[in-house]
Amino acid sequence: MPPASRWSLRSALLYLALGLPLGGVLLAWRGARSMAVPLLPLHVEIVLVGWLTQLTFAVAYWILPRLARGTSRGKEHAAWFSLVALNAGILLTVAGDLGIGQGGVAVGGALQFASALAFVLHAWPRIKPFSSPRNDEPPGR
């Protein structure tokens, strides 16, 4: 598993571990939605983007067919940019939701869009038929 996927997967696991208790509070305590801290947008951001989207990016970077006869994962800098921008975007959005930093949600949203764009640029050429036996390896490296 390449370093970018490892960083991304571990971040996703941390967001899962953090996002579920937020959802648990919302589910178990009826007053949670009217708290001063907006738990629902935090829960949605952390679980939907931090956990599900980030995990998808990480696994795609790991297992999509490789380029150059199976030796390259393509635009690695785009994958790294996507990872950094996504996490910066999540943290800024969360900070904005918590009222820390003016415009955090807007900047966070822009960074998440940039992350998605970089991910698409990276992944697009890797969505292709297997062209050689080396490309047909199961994941694990």
Place this chain on the structure above:
Amino acid sequence: MPRLVRWYLKSALLYLLAGFALQALLAAAPLGGLSPRLGALWPTYIHLIAVGWTTQLIFGVAFWMFPRFSRESPRGSHLLGWFTYITLNAGLLLRVAGEPWRAWHPGTLADSMLFVSAVLQVLAGWGFVLNVWKRVRGPSRPRAVKGA
């Protein structure tokens, strides 16, 4: 494919069916003159898909395909894997029952069901993180079990 993974994946498929069936019901409610109180099931639908289908599928596939933990125990702890499966599904089913119940008949019983549901789902998530954390690693050789 290990038995635990089959349980995860087949359960995920059933939640997919249940989620989209509920979505169809919710969409048809205004047309068919069904009770507008069915709207209380909207969060249940979201969580059938996000937890029962997507997250459960991820748990199953990760347990199956992530790099080996060790030669002797390639998928980490099966016991923790089963604990995760049982708590995730028990928690989600309690939510499916308790959430509409609380909307229509608020009371201590429904509140208790949802509290237990929340605790179970959090435990499931933490159990999964604990079990796969060390399997998120590079192409080095699988680590040996201590004492082996």
